[in-house]
Amino acid sequence: SGKPKLTYFNGRGRMESIRWLLAAAGVEFEEEFLETREQYQKLIKDGVLLFDQVPLVEIDGMKMVQTRAILSYIAAKYNLYGKDLKERALIDMYVEGTADLMGMIITFAFTPPKERNLALIIERATTRYFPVYEKVLKQHGQEFLVGNRFSWADVQLLETILMVEEKEPTVLSKFPVLQAFKARISNIPTIKKFLQPGSQRKPPPDDQYVATVIEVFKK
Numbered sequence: 001s002g003k004p005k006l007t008y009f010n011g012r013g014r015m016e017s018i019r020w021l022l023a024a025a026g027v028e029f030e031e032e033f034l035e036t037r038e039q040y041q042k043l044i045k046d047g048v049l050l051f052d053q054v055p056l057v058e059i060d061g062m063k064m065v066q067t068r069a070i071l072s073y074i075a076a077k078y079n080l081y082g083k084d085l086k087e088r089a090l091i092d093m094y095v096e097g098t099a100d101l102m103g104m105i106i107t108f109a110f111t112p113p114k115e116r117n118l119a120l121i122i123e124r125a126t127t128r129y130f131p132v133y134e135k136v137l138k139q140h141g142q143e144f145l146v147g148n149r150f151s152w153a154d155v156q157l158l159e160t161i162l163m164v165e166e167k168e169p170t171v172l173s174k175f176p177v178l179q180a181f182k183a184r185i186s187n188i189p190t191i192k193k194f195l196q197p198g199s200q201r202k203p204p205p206d207d208q209y210v211a212t213v214i215e216v217f218k219k
């Protein structure tokens, strides 16, 4: 069909940022959901998982694995990766910062309840990460994080803001510039569409999602 094909669980995990970036770029994609151990073993047998891991994204005749490699390829292909090496370096830094914060939330669902530390996630969000993006936007006074135009960094920052707000709705209370950024980027047509019910955006992980991941990878 020519559309990229994403193979992963029917949930966010590492694939959600890829769904966001493709959607922001206005690129339609298909999905195959990993539900059983047999499916996973077949993928391995067929030799399509370079490191026996998912996300897998089939795009432009390639069977891509490794989340960052996939995201970088999509960002470059759809001109969301800055105009030169220095803008790309800034985008990489901002993207890795949001990835670190999102990573804390992704592992939260797989952490035994009594070991979960939501306070630490909110503390990191409000003292280490969000202040950086608030300052960057405030300092240059532009609409977007890098190069005065829409990029991968903007997409991933919005994804991160929404994910942290799901845990703590007041998290942006001290970040007025990020509040305006959130409203602005949410209104970009391709993103507005992705935020509508019925899109391929996935809900927060629930017990069933965690159980499926554990079941599929059970040694």
Ligand SMILES: N[C@@H](CCC(=O)N[C@@H](CS(=O)(=O)O)C(=O)NCC(=O)O)C(=O)O
Binding pocket: 013, 014, 015, 052, 053, 054, 055, 065, 066, 067, 068, 213, 217
């Ligand atoms: N660095 C890889 C890590 C991928 C990874 O660990 N994937 C997990 C699934 S999930 O953590 O994304 O849910 C996996 O396939 N694990 C199986 C295995 O490692 O044997 C990436 O970024 O894509």
